[in-house]
Amino acid sequence: MEAFVLAVKTGSFVATSVSLNTSPQMVTKYIAFLEKHLGLKLLNRTTRSQHLTEFGKQYYQRCLLILSEINETKILAQQFIDEPNGRLRISAPVSFGHYNLIPVISRFMKRYPKINIDLQLNDRYVDMVKEDFDMVFRIGQLNDSGLIGRKLNDYQLIFAASPAYLAQNGIPAVPEEIKHHQCLIYQYVNRSKNDYVWPFTVNGKVINISISGALQTNDTAALAVAAVEGLGITMLPQSMLAESIKQNKLLPILQNFLPPARPVHMLYTADRQRLPKMKMFIELVVNAMS
Structure with missing residues (x-):
């Protein structure tokens, strides 16, 4: 023709x-x-x-x-x-989504205004294929799922408390001393209140020490606010507490005994990674988090 x-x-x-x-x-x-x-x-x-x-x-x-x-x-x-366009449906753990993923998504959407993001935040295991997600983020060891995995920066939990709490109750020098403090407890489903432990690294080995505290909640953001308010010691992601530490609202403690860092992976299927919107988003996440 x-x-x-x-x-x-x-x-x-x-x-x-x-x-x-x-x-x-x-x-x-x-x-x-x-x-x-x-x-x-x-x-x-x-x-x-x-x-x-x-x-x-x-x-x-x-x-x-x-x-x-x-x-x-x-x-x-x-x-x-x-110019990538269309919808990306993403699943991620709650705290990771708030403090690690949203800043990256913000940059991506400003760069590519035709993109729509459906971000589902929850801490349960998500079946990516059955629930029709383009991508999932997982913290911890991976099972052999047949998905493509890109390893990102490790997820580090830290211990912190407000200056006022530490001034009144003292600063624990070793993990065993945590037993004498008010610990702000993340409340897992179907977990007895007397069955909470925190992991510490001592001489290269991980030990679990029982903790107790007057406040328990299933929301990590609430625990961070409670720590700033001086209600006790918290164990939360470093990314979540970084701003409060920078503003001296919280002080990191027991830094020589931190729990082992947990691996973070971005997972997706082989067929979807070829889509322009996926390729661009994967590239941005890898550059920002690895």
Whole structure:
């Protein structure tokens, strides 16, 4: 069709061949193929001139429309490549989502305003395929799921308390002293209140020490606020407490006995990683978190 349209516009098979970077003989074959395929003559040619048949005139106009639509489709495809758009459905743990992922998502959405993000935050195990997520973030050791995993920066829990609490109750120097303090407890489902322990690293080994405290909650953000208010010692992600520590609202303690850092992975399926919106988001997350 391109050869036919150019031949009509230029009035020359030679000029057409130059535009298409081919030979005049190939242009002749293209036109002949079209005429054989259609069963009708498109051009009447003599040694000195060529002109459209009655059918050729109408076919030429249709070819102009078709080629224009093809070009528009190419432009649309290029826009998908150049500027990601559409929806990304993502699952992540609550605290990680608040303090690690949202800043990255913010940069991504400002860079690509045609993207919509559906971010679901919860601490339960999410079946990515069954629940139709494009991507999930997991903290801890991975099971063999058949998904593609990109390892990100480790997730570090730290211990902290307010200056007022520590001034009144003293600063624990070793993990065993935590037993004498008010600990702000993250309340797991179906867990006895007398069955809470915190992990500490002592001489390269992890030991679990029982803790107790008057305040328990299933919300980590509430624990962070309670710590700032001086209600006790908390164990929460470093990223979550960083701003309060910077403002001296909290002081990190027992820094030589921190729990082992937990691995973080970004998971997705092989077929979805080829989508432009996924490729761009994966690249941004990897650059920001690894």
